[in-house]
Amino acid sequence: MSFCALSRRVTLWTTLLAIATVPQSALAQAAPKIPSTNASSETDAAEPKGEVDVPQGLPAEPVMQYVAPKSIEMLIGVRITAPDGNMYGTLATTVFPTPWPEQTVEIVETSLPPTTQAQFRDLPGGNRQWMFFAPTIPAGAVVEATVKVRITKSHIVGPEDTLRFKIPKRLSRDLQQFMSNSPYIETNAGEVRKIVREVDASEPLTDWKKVEQLYDWVRDNITYQRGDLKTVREALRDKTGDCEEMTSTFVALCRAARVPARCVWVPNHCYPEFYLEDEQGEGHWFPCQVAGTRNFGSMPDYLPILQKGDRFKVPEKSEVQRYIADYLSSKKVLGRNDPQVEFIRQMLGDAVNLRAPDLAEQADQADPSVIDPDGSAK
Numbered sequence: 001m002s003f004c005a006l007s008r009r010v011t012l013w014t015t016l017l018a019i020a021t022v023p024q025s026a027l028a029q030a031a032p033k034i035p036s037t038n039a040s041s042e043t044d045a046a047e048p049k050g051e052v053d054v055p056q057g058l059p060a061e062p063v064m065q066y067v068a069p070k071s072i073e074m075l076i077g078v079r080i081t082a083p084d085g086n087m088y089g090t091l092a093t094t095v096f097p098t099p100w101p102e103q104t105v106e107i108v109e110t111s112l113p114p115t116t117q118a119q120f121r122d123l124p125g126g127n128r129q130w131m132f133f134a135p136t137i138p139a140g141a142v143v144e145a146t147v148k149v150r151i152t153k154s155h156i157v158g159p160e161d162t163l164r165f166k167i168p169k170r171l172s173r174d175l176q177q178f179m180s181n182s183p184y185i186e187t188n189a190g191e192v193r194k195i196v197r198e199v200d201a202s203e204p205l206t207d208w209k210k211v212e213q214l215y216d217w218v219r220d221n222i223t224y225q226r227g228d229l230k231t232v233r234e235a236l237r238d239k240t241g242d243c244e245e246m247t248s249t250f251v252a253l254c255r256a257a258r259v260p261a262r263c264v265w266v267p268n269h270c271y272p273e274f275y276l277e278d279e280q281g282e283g284h285w286f287p288c289q290v291a292g293t294r295n296f297g298s299m300p301d302y303l304p305i306l307q308k309g310d311r312f313k314v315p316e317k318s319e320v321q322r323y324i325a326d327y328l329s330s331k332k333v334l335g336r337n338d339p340q341v342e343f344i345r346q347m348l349g350d351a352v353n354l355r356a357p358d359l360a361e362q363a364d365q366a367d368p369s370v371i372d373p374d375g376s377a378k
Contacts, residue, residue: 031239055147063284066102066154070302072351073108077146078132079342081329085335087137093316094343095265095306095324096130096147103305117147122178123308125262129324139335141259146344151304158285158297162208165276167259168283173282174354175275178260183322184231185248187255191236196256207259208297211274214253218290219350222246243291243356247272250290251310263310265323266303267345269356273308292357303354 016194078092097105112118115136132145159165171179181187183315195217204210225240232252235245247263250272254261258277263290264287271292287299312321317331333339347354 001292006269013052015336021322023137031325037375045077045090063159063278063282064101064286065157067157069152070303071152071301073148073150073348074304074351074352075146075148075344075348076130076330077111077144077344079142079144079344080134080137081142082137082139082338083140083333083335085333085337087330087333088135088337089331090134090137091316091327091329092132092341092343093121093300093314093327094345095326096128097149097151097304097306100126100305100308102156102299104152106152107147107229108150108151111146111148113143113145116143118145118147123312123314125174127307127309127312127324129314132158134350136254139337148348153302153304155301156299163206164279165206165208165284166279167207167210167353168275174199175260176345177309177311178262179255180277180311184229184244185252185255185310186232187252189233189252191233192252195253197283199257204358206324207276211256211259211276212296214257215250215288215290217253218246218250219294222249224291243269243271246290248310250288255350258328263323264305264309266301266305266356267347267354271299271301271357289357301357303356303359 008105047366074097076094076096078094080087080090080092097103099105110118112132113134116132116134118132119128121131123129130147132176134143137143164240168175172178179187186192186341196214199210199213199217202213202214221239222235222245224241224242224246226242230238230245232245232248235241235249241249247270251261251263254272255275256257262273264273269291271287271289275285277281277283286297286299287295289299289301307324310322312324314321314327316327317325326340326341329338330339
């Protein structure tokens with residue numbers, strides 16, 4: 001199942017999950033804390049600084065501008081229904097939004113049942129999980145834990161002068177993770193490298209133009225079509241895909257061209273970011289909308305960012321994960337039936353009307369008067 005299917009904006013999903021053993025280390029990763037408005041040191045190394053050196057006496061101009069901020073509220077949490085027997089040592093984890101240059105996050109309210117606990121686990125790249133632990137859930141009981149957050153998101157206006165940006169010659173250790181293969185993203189595939197060679201043969205005038213040609217190649221050659229999640233190689237073979245395949249293909253092309261790139265996940269949608277350096281050697285992440293209205297280097301979108309990256313390692317999973325997926329486990333479950341779990345990511349108030357860019361464009365093309373606040377995904 002794809003992330004877009006796991007990220008419906010307004011709906012609460014119900015999934016029957018098999019019961020696994022809870023790793024003892026899973027509950028000791030981080031002490032409970034409120035998210036800071038400061039990103040982690042690992043993120044600071046890769047995120048844009050926002051200013052460059054200019055001759056003395058002239059004001060510094062930001063590489064990107066963050067404009068028209070809008071605050072929305074969102075409910076994040078879990079609802080667990082025990083079967084016809086007690087549940088012991090239950091752990092649930094889900095992704096939790098964190099601050100980025102274009103986004104701030106504030107906890108408004110936390111609701112936890114008695115005897116339960118919740119805490120955060122920081123992950124590489126500035127991402128975070130919310131962890132909920134219930135020592136005992138009685139047979140047939142329904143336990144719900146939620147966090148209400150206020151997210152202020154700004155539109156990103158890209159730079160006017162793009163001649164100054166270059167592909168980095170040396171990469172820090174933090175950036176190396178955005179250069180290799182990821183789940184469903186085969187950076188080293190022959191088909192991917194062939195496209196990069198074709199773009200190189202056209203002799204782009206600047207590194208920015210080179211990345212833009214890779215971007216346009218995806219938009220011109222991959223037809224938007226919703227369906228089951230595919231690898232980059234499968235998307236190139238079929239010449240079809242939705243936001244996930246189009247984003248993954250662009251990320252793979254960038255990495256094959258020695259440009260760091262990553263996926264950005266928002267409710268019901270994803271888009272890519274690529275990394276270039278300015279003349280001072282400062283690195284900057286630039287967003288672009290591959291599926292939906294064309295936006296290269298800018299991002300006029302208010303959907304909250306849930307996570308950035310596409311190669312995650314968490315204690316509950318032995319293999320590398322494409323995204324920070326929801327997880328439920330218990331040490332012991334009695335009874336004959338399986339428990340039920342609903343992971344909650346619910347937009348509140350006017351935020352329910354925010355639509356994923358690719359779905360919004362389809363609705364507008366079909367009927368400009370149509371508004372689809374739910375925006376179901378594949």
